[in-house]
Structures are given as C-alpha cells and as structure tokens.
Amino acid sequence: xxxxxxxxLCIIGSGITAAMVAEKVAQERTARIVVVEAGDDVVDVGxxxxxxxxxxxxxxxxxxxxxxxxxxxxxIQSRSMLVGGQAMHWGGVTPRFSPEDFRVRxxxxxxxxxxxxxxDLEPYYVEAERRIxxxxxxxxxxxxxxSAPYPMPALPLSYNxxxxxxxxxxxxxxxxxxxxxxNSVDYxxxxxxxxxxxxxxxxxxxxxxxxDFTWRSLRGAGRVELVTRxxxxxxxxxxxxxxxxxxxxxxxxxxxxxxxxxARVFVIAAGYVWSPHLLLLSASSRYPDGLANRSGxxxxxxxxxxxVSAFVRVPVKLYPGINTQHSLVSKQFMRPRALARYVRHDLxxxxxxxxxxxxxxxxxxxxMLGDDILADWRARAEQxxxxxxxxxxxxxxxxxxxxxxxxxxxxxxxxxxxxxxxxSDASAKLRDHTEESIRRVxxxxxxxxxxxxxxxxxxxxxxxxxxxxxxxxxxxxGVVDGWGRAHEHENLFVVGAPTCVTGGCAxxxxxxxxxxxRAASEIGNAxxxxxxxxxxxxxx
Amino acid sequence: MSGISRRGFLxxxxxxxxxxxxxxxxxxxxxxxxxxxxxxxxxxxxxxxxPTELGEAGTAATVAGFARWLAGYQPVAERDHGYGTGxxxxxxxxxxxxxxxxxxALDLESRQRFGTGFAELELDRRRELVRASxxxxxxxxxxxxADAHTVALGLLAWFYASPAANDLCFRASIGRLTCRPLAxxxxxxxxxxxxx
Numbered sequence: 001x002x003x004x005x006x007x008x009l010c011i012i013g014s015g016i017t018a019a020m021v022a023e024k025v026a027q028e029r030t031a032r033i034v035v036v037e038a039g040d041d042v043v044d045v046g047x048x049x050x051x052x053x054x055x056x057x058x059x060x061x062x063x064x065x066x067x068x069x070x071x072x073x074x075x076i077q078s079r080s081m082l083v084g085g086q087a088m089h090w091g092g093v094t095p096r097f098s099p100e101d102f103r104v105r106x107x108x109x110x111x112x113x114x115x116x117x118x119x120d121l122e123p124y125y126v127e128a129e130r131r132i133x134x135x136x137x138x139x140x141x142x143x144x145x146x147s148a149p150y151p152m153p154a155l156p157l158s159y160n161x162x163x164x165x166x167x168x169x170x171x172x173x174x175x176x177x178x179x180x181x182x183n184s185v186d187y188x189x190x191x192x193x194x195x196x197x198x199x200x201x202x203x204x205x206x207x208x209x210x211x212d213f214t215w216r217s218l219r220g221a222g223r224v225e226l227v228t229r230x231x232x233x234x235x236x237x238x239x240x241x242x243x244x245x246x247x248x249x250x251x252x253x254x255x256x257x258x259x260x261x262x263a264r265v266f267v268i269a270a271g272y273v274w275s276p277h278l279l280l281l282s283a284s285s286r287y288p289d290g291l292a293n294r295s296g297x298x299x300x301x302x303x304x305x306x307x308v309s310a311f312v313r314v315p316v317k318l319y320p321g322i323n324t325q326h327s328l329v330s331k332q333f334m335r336p337r338a339l340a341r342y343v344r345h346d347l348x349x350x351x352x353x354x355x356x357x358x359x360x361x362x363x364x365x366x367x368m369l370g371d372d373i374l375a376d377w378r379a380r381a382e383q384x385x386x387x388x389x390x391x392x393x394x395x396x397x398x399x400x401x402x403x404x405x406x407x408x409x410x411x412x413x414x415x416x417x418x419x420x421x422x423x424s425d426a427s428a429k430l431r432d433h434t435e436e437s438i439r440r441v442x443x444x445x446x447x448x449x450x451x452x453x454x455x456x457x458x459x460x461x462x463x464x465x466x467x468x469x470x471x472x473x474x475x476x477x478g479v480v481d482g483w484g485r486a487h488e489h490e491n492l493f494v495v496g497a498p499t500c501v502t503g504g505c506a507x508x509x510x511x512x513x514x515x516x517x518r519a520a521s522e523i524g525n526a527x528x529x530x531x532x533x534x535x536x537x538x539x540x
Numbered sequence: 541m542s543g544i545s546r547r548g549f550l551x552x553x554x555x556x557x558x559x560x561x562x563x564x565x566x567x568x569x570x571x572x573x574x575x576x577x578x579x580x581x582x583x584x585x586x587x588x589x590x591p592t593e594l595g596e597a598g599t600a601a602t603v604a605g606f607a608r609w610l611a612g613y614q615p616v617a618e619r620d621h622g623y624g625t626g627x628x629x630x631x632x633x634x635x636x637x638x639x640x641x642x643x644x645a646l647d648l649e650s651r652q653r654f655g656t657g658f659a660e661l662e663l664d665r666r667r668e669l670v671r672a673s674x675x676x677x678x679x680x681x682x683x684x685x686a687d688a689h690t691v692a693l694g695l696l697a698w699f700y701a702s703p704a705a706n707d708l709c710f711r712a713s714i715g716r717l718t719c720r721p722l723a724x725x726x727x728x729x730x731x732x733x734x735x736x
Contacts, residue, residue, distance in 0.1 A: 061618045078621065
C-alpha cells in the first residue's frame, strides 16, 4: 500500500524561502500547494514567552525538538529542522547585497558573475521587504541604491547607538540603522518590537518576522497543505522527457507506508545543504550523478562570508542592554570602484560589554566577594565598549561543498552529506590582505573617535552559507538558471541560498527571499492567474 | 553554561553522588539529605557574597529568585543550538544536591571551628569560610550558574547575570531582557529609584 499526495505545486522545505514562494503563488495564482517539511510543526506564538524564559534562565532551546535525530552533518551551520526552518531563530537582520556582489568577475577580476544583476533582483528586494516587514532607513543613495522606501520606519537608534554613531562617524565613514525584519510599528497583524533582547533565538511577541506567521495565515485560509514530519528522499524523473514525475518521501510517523508526492512543479527550498543533498540522493540509472547534475556542479561552489571583529573601548559612557541586537551598518566598503587588490566588506557597530563583565578575580588574581565585585565592575564599565565587525566575501573553489558520505547514513539508510568548504586559490591568497585591510579600518575609527582596540578576532567560520546549486547562464556553469529553474528539468526549481553564486559581504536572508520571490514569479506562470490578486500582501 | 553531550552527561551524573554527599551522611545511615539548599543557610551565604547595596529586601529577593531558578532546573534538557554549530547538547546534571551539601558542610565547619552555625556567624567569618571554599576556583570570569562548582559561585553567577545586577552596576533602570517601549530606546535610561 502506498500513499499518494497530489498537488499542482510541491514545495520541499518550509523555511523562509518556501514561505515566500508559497505566499506569492497562493496570492497570485490558482494552484493547489503542498509543502513538505521533515521536521515537526512549530509551537504556537502563545508558548513563546515561557520558552523564552527558560532559554534565558537555563539556556534551553526555545524551539524544542527542532531537529531530526540522526539526520545531520559535521560542519553544518545549524541542525534546525522544523516548520519555519532556521528563520525561526534568525536574528532578523536584512541588508541587501550590493550591485557589485553580482559582478565581481567583471568589476574586479575575481570569482564569478551571477547570471542576473542587482537591477534584476531589486524589485524582489522591495517585495521581500514588504512581505516580511523590514524596518529601515535608506543609507546614502550612492551606497544603498533602492527604488522604494522601506515599508516601516527604521528601528530607532538606542541611546548607546546614537553615541556610537557620533563616535564612529568621526572617521568619515557614514553609518545608519541596520535594516531589520523587526516591526518598528504594528505590521501585518504583528506587534511592534519592545526590545526584549532575544530576537535571536526567539522573539516572544512576534515582532520579528518568522515563517510560522506566513504558514499560519496560508493554512488558515486553506491556501496550502503543510505536511510535517515527512522526509523527501528522492525525486523521480518521468519515463519520457526530463520532468520530475514525483517525489518519494517517508513519513516519520508511518515509515512503513511509501509516500509519493505528485505535482506539476517541484520547488526545493531546503537550504544550502539539504537542497543539493536531495538532488544527489536522486541518482538513478539514467542520472547516475544525481539530478540537475550534468555539469557535476550539484553540491559545488559552496561559500559564505568570514568576519573580523574588534572589541573597542570608546570614550563615552554607555548603558549596555538598551537594545542589544540592533546595530549600525555601513556599506562604504562594499562598493569600491577600482581596486589594486580585491577587498570588500560590510561594517557594523554594536554596543558591547567586552572586558566589562562582572568577574570573580581582579587583575592581580585577588578573589573578590560582596561589594568588591560590584565596585570592580563599575570601575571597568566607566567607559563604553563597542563591537566592530566586518563580513568579507569568500570566493569558493569548485570543490567547496557537499558530497554524499556512504559511511554515514540517516535512520532511513540514506547517505548523509559531508561538508567541506574550500576557498578558491585567488581568495585564499587574498585572505591576509583582506583581514589586514579590515584591521586598518578599525584602527582608523579608533584614531578618529578615540578609545582603544582591546582585541581583534578574525573568524574562520563561514556565515550565511550559500551555493551548492548555483545559478548560471547555461548548464555548463551551474545547476539552475537565473530564475532558479534547473537547467535539465523544466518543472524543477531550487530557491534561495543554494542558488547564490557568491555569498556577498552582508547577511544573506533578504537576498535569499528576493531570489525565491523572483523564482516564484516564474513558477507562477505555470498556473492560472487568480482573479483580483491582492497584491504582494504588504497591506497592514 | 556550557553544554554537554549525552555521553558527557552520563559521566557527570555518575560522578555526582560522590561530590554531592558528605562522607558522614553517606555512611551513617542518616536520612537522605535535602536536594535543595537550606533557606537560612542560603540567605546567610547571600549576605556574605552579594553587594551590601542590595539591602535586606534586595538580598531576600535575590535569594528567592535563585531558589526558584534552582527549583526549576531541568537536567538533560536540550540546549539552544542556534547558528554556527550542528551539535546538539544538553543541560548539565542538577547542581542543587551538591550545593545543598556544600552549605551543610559550611555550617558544620562553622560549628566545629567557631562554635556556632554559619547563619549566626559574623559576616567576616562567613566570608573567610566562603573564600576558603572558593580557593580552588582559578577562573577570573564568572561561569554560567549551573556550571559553578560551588554554591557561592552559583549564587554570584546567577545574580550577576541578572538584569537587576546590570541596573545596579550602571545605577540606571535599563531593564535588559525586559519588554520596554521602543520609543524610549534613544533616551538615557533613568537613574535607579532609591531602594530599587
């Protein structure tokens, strides 16, 4: 006995890019949409305050059971697997990439260009900002080009950030409020931010966007069917032609009953690891290297951005804890013109408490108790502390990415991914130069504003990973086209992070959403237009 | 607090009874010791290690909060695993029984050395005993509360991680981790009210 679920559009994964595709298609088109999620359903919003409190008090996960036992990989950025995906505990930081990110080969002679430009994506950035609700202020137009204002006013700079902005701008570098998917006013039925300080991992009131709000709305309106605890394990191509005929899945609650998902269009929205992983798992005699993989590039060119941070003592009195997860941002170094050697990075400033935490022993190793600890803390907190951080893009080697690890299998017997990031030779050679350039920026800021650099910390961690199914003009250079459609399979799309050619030098989620919305506009062409479409859902 | 794996938890749990039970009780056939710190001893400890600026009410509130926190502790709860790691870790064994035993040991030591219980001992003497109990703590930083090896360190770590301690340090009503109007964000936090 097998179970079959039929739909027009089958979306694999329920994270933020899946939510973007589902919402746009559901609003604009008439199509039966099924969304399949391997993880559990998410707790309702009313449970969040209690879960948050246990996170604060004990460090417990505020999203219990948000992973699938036995289904992970060494080096993966997060095990989070539940309805809403990693965006259930994201920080809600939503800068755009800069136009240069899409043309690094043409402009600077490094890496690869995307098959689309910033201008191609710009309308979808606007749409993504409206759908998820971004509060922001436009930076200087030459640094922060955009065709429409943000849907909400910026989060106000905290007392600390006002002072830090004055300090930082003495260097001549302009800073502004980091755009964030956190409501500065009530928006789409969600409350305004009240500075609970735990945006990541959990906003107790839903002022920060998370995909569960979209799913609740779409499910409530009967626009999608969300199938949870169901692992899609293989895509199967039709006997004739190269279209995907169905997907094979296993329900974690009924693993002995085979499940087939049949649809006209399939969308893989499963992030940078599990999207290429599914394509590789879908190997068959006709496609021995997996689907969409004639180029051999599925799972390849995976990358992200590394960072250099500095902790700085600044000559102003700050009050840590006013709105700790908000920051200043500058794109001054994302948009260079000609460069003798390639270096691009963002720049952010936060309040911090570095070297200002209460402690048990003083500088002489003397044990302190009672009033001594408080006095010592106060003395060290007289001057403020700031954290500076720059993300810089890492240009990947072709071999950077995932392969199947036959020796390491999940509970259903499928090989798990093995992850190995590798810089391109050119990027590896630039690393010292890049990190030194960033140090000099930090030094410039401290020289101009006063204070002292207490520590500089380069990080080898590649944040906001992308790639694995990168887009390209044709099948020789990538896995999908500029719309996210697989070069080899006309009814198969991959959306979001895996399709990126480069990781940029700013948080990637808004770009992933914009790419998903651009794909959704193409996906929607397969279905009849819905009469009197309600627009992009941004009304509030 | 640092997370531990399941295997680490089992190792730590296996070791716990040895740490938690003073030898005299483990071998005397006496009734099982309480898993919770004695309130009077905990209060006496708090007076010795917390800042006097807290005052009587602030100290009492801190002790009550710490006791509530300890009572609500769940070992082997899944810890937050956020970004940057695929590792799933779990909270450590319940520190309560060990800490309760330590307090009783402080009390016993006080009676043997000074002829009076820890709670009745003058503050300087209490601090002397606490200092001795902390002598082997070499770290400068305060740990996560549940990772503290001693009850004194656990109490200090819990208090100094609290929004109340942050406010006290800066003598301002910052209210970290609490729900506050966004519109007030650009304002300098007001001074702490007297006695707050």
